[in-house]
Structure formats: structure tokens, C-alpha cells
Amino acid sequence: MTDTANAQVFELPIRVYIEDTDAGGIVFHAKYLHYMERARTEWVRSCGVGLRAGLADNISYVVQRMNIHYAVPARLDDQLLVTAEPVAYGRVWMEFRQRVLRASDRALLCEANVRVACVALDTGRPRRLPENMQDLLKHNVQHPDPTNGTSQE
Numbered sequence: 001m002t003d004t005a006n007a008q009v010f011e012l013p014i015r016v017y018i019e020d021t022d023a024g025g026i027v028f029h030a031k032y033l034h035y036m037e038r039a040r041t042e043w044v045r046s047c048g049v050g051l052r053a054g055l056a057d058n059i060s061y062v063v064q065r066m067n068i069h070y071a072v073p074a075r076l077d078d079q080l081l082v083t084a085e086p087v088a089y090g091r092v093w094m095e096f097r098q099r100v101l102r103a104s105d106r107a108l109l110c111e112a113n114v115r116v117a118c119v120a121l122d123t124g125r126p127r128r129l130p131e132n133m134q135d136l137l138k139h140n141v142q143h144p145d146p147t148n149g150t151s152q153e
Contacts, residue, residue, distance in 0.1 A: 010043040068112040
């Protein structure tokens with residue numbers, strides 16, 4: 001993890017393999033989504049929250065919204081750093097700012113804002129974030145959303 005403006009930004013190292021690339025050795029655009037998913041999951045795990053326990057409690061998390069910008073392509077054998085930084089949350093959602101950086105020079109390759117919703121596993125309907133996740137977000141989000149708890153979005 002790296003200290004940035006008093007907030008902890010989680011970084012996950014990832015290497016680009018042949019399976020991640022197109023015929024020209026450039027990372028296929030959808031692979032960045034996989035990298036970001038892994039980083040969010042590992043951030044939660046690094047904070048001591050087990051996602052498997054949530055499944056047993058009928059809790060699942062789904063990407064609700066994503067705004068992504070591809071700046072520079074990653075290539076075969078690149079070593080990457082994928083960040084996950086929670087930046088806002090509401091009653092049933094949390095939002096992350098994520099970046100994919102080339103490890104050698106920390107050049108920005110891709111960045112996204114990702115909103116993840118908490119849903120009931122059996123119905124897919126929105127449900128309140130569990131207490132352990134709310135506590136985690138309270139301690140890690142610099143400026144919570146001012147409408148926290150008022151929107152089902």
C-alpha cells in the first residue's frame with residue numbers, strides 16, 4: 001500500500017500474460033476489468049473482511065456502474081500496479097477510484113470509477129451493506145457521500 005494525501009491506496013501487482021493480450025501483444029480492453037476486480041477483492045481481504053462469509057449470509061456484490069478511460073496500452077510481460085481506493089459509499093453501494101499503472105515508471109495506463117452495489121444473493125435486490133463493510137468504509141473513505149443512506153442507486 002502507498003500513502004497518498006493521508007489516504008491508503010491499495011496496490012496489487014499483476015504481470016501481463018499472453019492470455020491477457022490480443023495477437024499484437026496488447027492487453028485486451030476487458031482484461032482491465034478483471035485486474036480491477038482482483039484489486040477490489042484483495043483490498044477487502046487485506047482489511048480482514050471475508051467475502052465467502054458474505055455469500056453464506058446471502059450477500060453478493062455487483063458492479064452497478066463504471067466510467068473507464070484507457071490512456072496507454074499495457075503490453076505482454078509488463079508488470080502492473082492496480083489500485084483500489086474507496087472514495088464514497090451509500091446505504092447499499094460503495095464507489096472506488098481505480099488505476100492501472102505500469103510498475104516501472106508508474107505511468108497511468110487506465111483509470112476508472114467503479115460503483116459496486118450490495119445485493120441479496122437469492123433475489124438480486126439491493127440490500128444494506130453489512131456492518132463490517134460499513135465500518136471498513138467509514139475508516140477508509142476520506143469524504144463520505146453527503147447523501148449517504150438516502151439513495152438506492
